[in-house]
Amino acid sequence: MDLLIENARLVTMQNGEQGYLPTPLARVGIQSGKIVAISTCANGEDSQQVEALLSAKQYPQTIDLQGKMMMPGxxxxxxxxxxxxxxxxxxxxxxxxxxxxxxxxxxxxxxxxxxxxxxxxxxxxxxxxxxxxxxxxxxxxxxxxxxxxxxxxxxxxxxxxxxxxxxxxxxxxxxxxxxxxxxxxxxxxxxxxxxxxxxxxxxxxxxxxxxxxxxxxxxxxxxxxxxxxxxxxxxxxxxxxxxxxxxxxxxxxxxxxxxxxxxxxxxxxxxxxxxxxxxxxxxxxxxxxxxxxxxxxxxxxxxxxxxxxxxxxxxxxxxxxxxxxxxxxxxxxxxxxxxxxxxxxxxxxxxxxxxxxxxxxxxLGYGDSRGVIAVGFDADFSIWDIEHPADLSYQIGAKRLLGRIVNGDYVSHKGL
CATH class of the missing domain: 3.20.20.140 (Metal-dependent hydrolases)
Known part of the structure; x- marks a missing residue:
């Protein structure tokens, strides 16, 4: 099912330090298991093409992450x-x-x-x-x-x-x-x-x-x-x-x-x-x-x-x-x-x-389709209740995973 994700702090893991830092609140459009559009306040949401792809009317399912952090699965x-x-x-x-x-x-x-x-x-x-x-x-x-x-x-x-x-x-x-x-x-x-x-x-x-x-x-x-x-x-x-x-x-x-x-x-x-x-x-x-x-x-x-x-x-x-x-x-x-x-x-x-x-x-031979959040990549994410990406390495045992998205399908682990 196609999916629109709203109000996510993205950790894209694209090359460079910027890919490790959470973005402002972002919207991510998913169609047929692939990322088709990403829009954040940082880019001004000024692209008509991006906005068309992110129109909620095109998505039968919408998830509001309410500022939670989303990074690659x-x-x-x-x-x-x-x-x-x-x-x-x-x-x-x-x-x-x-x-x-x-x-x-x-x-x-x-x-x-x-x-x-x-x-x-x-x-x-x-x-x-x-x-x-x-x-x-x-x-x-x-x-x-x-x-x-x-x-x-x-x-x-x-x-x-x-x-x-x-x-x-x-x-x-x-x-x-x-x-x-x-x-x-x-x-x-x-x-x-x-x-x-x-x-x-x-x-x-x-x-x-x-x-x-x-x-x-x-x-x-x-x-x-x-x-x-x-x-x-x-x-x-x-x-x-x-x-x-x-x-x-x-x-x-x-x-x-x-x-x-x-x-x-x-x-x-x-x-x-x-x-x-x-x-x-x-x-x-x-x-x-x-x-x-x-x-x-x-x-x-x-x-x-x-x-x-x-x-x-x-x-x-x-x-x-x-x-x-x-x-x-x-x-x-x-x-x-x-x-x-x-x-x-x-x-x-x-x-x-x-x-x-x-x-x-x-x-594993799929560096061009998974492992980072980018347009054209698989919609494969993990969603966390954490403040900073370093928290994943820092604290063990606390239940912080809210959900996963695998090939565009959402799986709840704790509920949003």
Missing amino acids: LIDSHTHLIYAGNRANEFEMRLNGVPYQDIAKQGGGILSTVNATRAATQEQLVELALPRLDGLLASGVTSIEVKSGYGLTRQDEIKMLRAAKALEQERKVKITTTLLAAHALPPEYNDRSDDYITHVCETIIPLVAEEKLATSVDVFCESIGFNLAQTQRVFEAAKQHGLNVKGHTEQLSNLGGTALTAQYNGLSADHIEYLDEAGVIALSKSATIATLLPGAFYFLRESQLPPIELLRKHQVPMAIATDINPGTSPFADLTLMMNMACTLFRLTPQEALRGVTQHAAQA
Whole structure:
């Protein structure tokens, strides 16, 4: 339904400092899910074309925000939202001094999630994901990337991707899917990692591309994951089948995965705690976004900080995401990640907000349609009862979200 929004203080997140500052009271016209006109007191509302588009008579629905703040819908650009099983017991065991190796021997760790996910039906995976999804939506999220990676067979990876896509039928949200079959080595391929990568490249990727179940392919390029040569094989296969690439890179060591991701024009390189200046320069020469995942850094009690100053020096855009997963980042609140990025990584609140709007959209390949408020972009907003954009990074837990607009459809979270 077409919609007219009145009396909104807009935080457009367009380039520059001005995009971070709330506008005077504005009117926004939405038709067919797109922004068709924006008018504020600042521009004098002197354009007849703008006024014609904003004529209330053309809009079957009008919402008066009464001076509340509206900004782009928040975007969580890195999640593992679909999985089965619960690893809270492992969390408790670790805090009681049980080594991870012993937990793994008892059937814990990532393989416990793999076994539980394989045993679950697609419908069960959807039901299990909904509470986590609702947590993200309550923090202002309108767009979410969801990875596979806990199936590790063709059948189960496909099941995960289909479950992720089914979430759009359950909630007002945009879901972007990513194949992460190269997440861990499944037990069936123990000591045969090259054979598994062949299976991913020759069997799983072609089917995912044919059935249009994902737009990107990701790889965990790490000493406990897959090496650089194996990562390159996956990237080659993805490109051959018309899929974008992304990388879990430099989380635990510096293998050069970020530079490789940039070489293949990847959408994003994620984690990057151990990234060096050569890797940052590689990012700066590409359109690849650096994605920070402070939840995993916090939960694992890491000490190696991502190279924030180098990223700033070389003007590499930074996205922020939850990395929500059962083992290393069990957090379903993107504003909490903004706070962590500021307190742990020393980002500014403006950098944090860009990291979950403009730069997060770029990390998912739709920087020309989401992440900022501008004519021609998707009508995708979050509406807040706050005084300043920095409030989103500053205070956690208070119920400040009033509503979301997804593809032009309004969803109330608190009422206006």
